[in-house]
Amino acid sequence: MGNLATREAYGLALKDLGDRNKNVVVLDADLSKSTKTNVFAKAHPDRFFNVGIAEQNLMGVAAGLAAAGKIPFASTFAMFATGRAFEQVRNSICYPQLNVKIAATHAGLTVGEDGASHQSIEDIAIMRVLPNMTVIVPADATETKQAIDFAAEYHGPVYIRLGRAAVPDIFGEAYEFRIGKAALLTEGTDVTIIACGVMVAPARHAAEQLISQGISARVLDMASIKPIDKEAIIAAAHDTGAIVTCEEHSIIGGLGSAVAEVLVENAPVPLERLGVMDTFGESGTPGDLLKKYNLTEEAIVAAVKKVVSRKNA
Amino acid sequence: MTQKLTQQQLTELAGHAKSIRGNIIRMVTEAKSGHPGGSLSAADILTVLYFAEMKVDPAKPKDADRDRFVLSKGHAAPVLYATLAEKGYLPKEELLTLRKINSRLQGHPEMKNVPGVDMSTGSLGQGLSAANGMALAGKLDARDYRVYALLGDGELEEGQVWEAAMFAPHYKLDNLTAFVDFNGLQIDGPISEVMSPLPIPEKWQAFGWNVIVIDGHDYNAIYDAIQTAKTVKDKPTMIVAKTIKGKGVCQMENRAEWHGKAPSREECATFLAALEAMDD
Ligand SMILES: Cc1ncc(C[n+]2csc(CCOP(=O)(O)OP(=O)(O)O)c2C)c(N)n1
Ligand SMILES: [Mg+2]
Numbered sequence: 001m002g003n004l005a006t007r008e009a010y011g012l013a014l015k016d017l018g019d020r021n022k023n024v025v026v027l028d029a030d031l032s033k034s035t036k037t038n039v040f041a042k043a044h045p046d047r048f049f050n051v052g053i054a055e056q057n058l059m060g061v062a063a064g065l066a067a068a069g070k071i072p073f074a075s076t077f078a079m080f081a082t083g084r085a086f087e088q089v090r091n092s093i094c095y096p097q098l099n100v101k102i103a104a105t106h107a108g109l110t111v112g113e114d115g116a117s118h119q120s121i122e123d124i125a126i127m128r129v130l131p132n133m134t135v136i137v138p139a140d141a142t143e144t145k146q147a148i149d150f151a152a153e154y155h156g157p158v159y160i161r162l163g164r165a166a167v168p169d170i171f172g173e174a175y176e177f178r179i180g181k182a183a184l185l186t187e188g189t190d191v192t193i194i195a196c197g198v199m200v201a202p203a204r205h206a207a208e209q210l211i212s213q214g215i216s217a218r219v220l221d222m223a224s225i226k227p228i229d230k231e232a233i234i235a236a237a238h239d240t241g242a243i244v245t246c247e248e249h250s251i252i253g254g255l256g257s258a259v260a261e262v263l264v265e266n267a268p269v270p271l272e273r274l275g276v277m278d279t280f281g282e283s284g285t286p287g288d289l290l291k292k293y294n295l296t297e298e299a300i301v302a303a304v305k306k307v308v309s310r311k312n313a
Numbered sequence: 314m315t316q317k318l319t320q321q322q323l324t325e326l327a328g329h330a331k332s333i334r335g336n337i338i339r340m341v342t343e344a345k346s347g348h349p350g351g352s353l354s355a356a357d358i359l360t361v362l363y364f365a366e367m368k369v370d371p372a373k374p375k376d377a378d379r380d381r382f383v384l385s386k387g388h389a390a391p392v393l394y395a396t397l398a399e400k401g402y403l404p405k406e407e408l409l410t411l412r413k414i415n416s417r418l419q420g421h422p423e424m425k426n427v428p429g430v431d432m433s434t435g436s437l438g439q440g441l442s443a444a445n446g447m448a449l450a451g452k453l454d455a456r457d458y459r460v461y462a463l464l465g466d467g468e469l470e471e472g473q474v475w476e477a478a479m480f481a482p483h484y485k486l487d488n489l490t491a492f493v494d495f496n497g498l499q500i501d502g503p504i505s506e507v508m509s510p511l512p513i514p515e516k517w518q519a520f521g522w523n524v525i526v527i528d529g530h531d532y533n534a535i536y537d538a539i540q541t542a543k544t545v546k547d548k549p550t551m552i553v554a555k556t557i558k559g560k561g562v563c564q565m566e567n568r569a570e571w572h573g574k575a576p577s578r579e580e581c582a583t584f585l586a587a588l589e590a591m592d593d
Binding site: 020025046047049050052054056059060061062063064065066067068070072091092095096097109224256 | 377381383409422424431432433434435440441442443444445446447448449450451453454472473476477479480483484524526546
């Protein structure tokens with residue numbers, strides 16, 4: 001699709017979905033220009049509802065629509081969808097297992113200049129912990145579209161984490177997203193890099209760079225954080241004996257933790273986790289932030305070397 | 314009063330309400346915990362809704378065209394379960410399993426497993442939003458069902474209530490009728506002392522609702538307000554129902570301590586006798 005932000009891809013996918021499925025309704029909380037639900041709103045004004053700056057009511061209205069048979073997509077920034085309205089998501093959506101899709105944008109540090117108040121680095125952790133919730137972190141435009149289509153077909157709550165900044169294309173048109181399945185991007189034998197979201201592209205580049213240094217790295221895109229692909233993680237442990245995870249999220253509770261949970265119970269091997277080190281972000285360009293918080297190709301290369309040396313020790 | 318119930322209807326409603334109140338006392342006693350006060354204050358409203366108004370069929374609890382009821386003050390689960398049992402959704406014996414392990418009757422209403430429960434609630438402040446969503450879906454699908462919600466007066470202290478209050482008139486949800494169970498009490502005491510949400514009718518009016526203030530234990534008044542709400546176009550209606558917490562059991566009436574306490578077996582017998590002696 002050409003280096004779109006996943007939120008841009010979401011806007012387009014949602015409009016398409018709306019063309020095909022008349023039961024889809026979209027709710028936003030005064031951020032439709034940013035979340036890109038405005039694309040849907042323009043095409044289907046009769047099925048778009050702005051709730052205003054009221055995220056708790058956003059989730060509750062979505063729950064009621066779902067209880068009456070609609071397929072609501074509720075969008076706002078990840079910070080507010082999962083932070084301000086956490087308990088509404090828990091009690092009004094997940095507990096009754098209602099068919100609500102929460103597509104939250106501006107996740108992670110790459111929100112950029114708005115700074116820490118708007119940079120959600122906890123959302124994967126707090127959505128993953130909810131019973132009945134499915135959690136997806138797409139890496140590019142193609143995967144976003146497929147995740148949105150999956151969410152509409154699947155019956156039950158889904159959290160889709162989307163970004164503000166443009167990301168390079170990872171997948172071709174032929175790609176098929178499957179829930180609970182990792183996507184193998186690069187085959188390798190010495191180590192496996194498991195990434196999600198904006199970290200998938202640097203993970204792939206790191207693997208390329210590592211070839212010249214004599215390290216063969218497998219790269220997995222783990223968009224399906226919950227349910228997670230246990231088989232792929234266990235196979236990676238058996239085949240490569242060392243694992244690095246990377247995510248634009250707190251080191252506590254996100255992808256790295258989910259992978260660690262599987263490894264420690266099934267196939268303990270050396271693991272290095274890259275993420276935001278239990279600290280808040282700050283203002284800056286997305287690129288500067290990823291550099292400062294050590295979420296780069298170079299950081300992945302360094303983590304790989306460390307984990308491989310641990311494996312060989 | 315414009316819309317009146319017949320004498321026979323009034324007698325029937327009083328019978329149902331008495332039976333519901335008795336079951337509230339019994340089930341909370343048996344559970345050894347639960348919320349009798351706010352269940353008793355709402356019993357007459359639920360009685361009129363389920364036995365004089367709502368288009369519902371216990372044989373088809375998921376019917377797409379049914380009227381819906383959201384008990385936003387979910388701690389009053391006993392009154393909802395007792396009403397659903399009275400209506401035939403549940404066997405009355407099952408009421409005594411309230412709050413026990415493996416029972417469908419959770420401490421707060423749960424929609425997945427209990428026929429007739431239209432929304433899971435318990436965390437105060439959330440129900441009106443869900444009712445908004447149901448009412449909006451009704452408009453989108455051009456179905457003529459109505460959505461009812463019941464909020465506590467203390468519950469009005471929750472911020473989300475006022476987000477929801479803004480939403481319903483904005484989207485002209487005239488298929489939505491809500492009630493405030495205005496019993497003047499919350500857990501820690503009178504609402505005016507804990508954190509006053511007063512004046513209540515004026516607030517809803519200011520948010521764009523059609524507001525009707527009634528005696529929440531007067532069947533004709535409840536029924537009439539519901540009928541009036543159905544004639545109002547483009548606005549949701551809030552029925553502010555003045556009630557007595559613990560209504561029907563004189564020993565419990567207007568006493569904050571009976572908000573969330575179960576009677577002992579001896580008290581249960583005394584309370585049931587008091588209820589029997591209450592005039593309809
Ligand atoms: C969000 C939330 N906070 C606190 C509680 C605990 N709680 C249960 S009932 C209650 C008081 C409710 O008072 P009111 O709404 O007036 O109910 P009623 O008098 O009708 O029983 C409180 C604070 C809760 N259930 N949900
Ligand atoms: Mg009260």
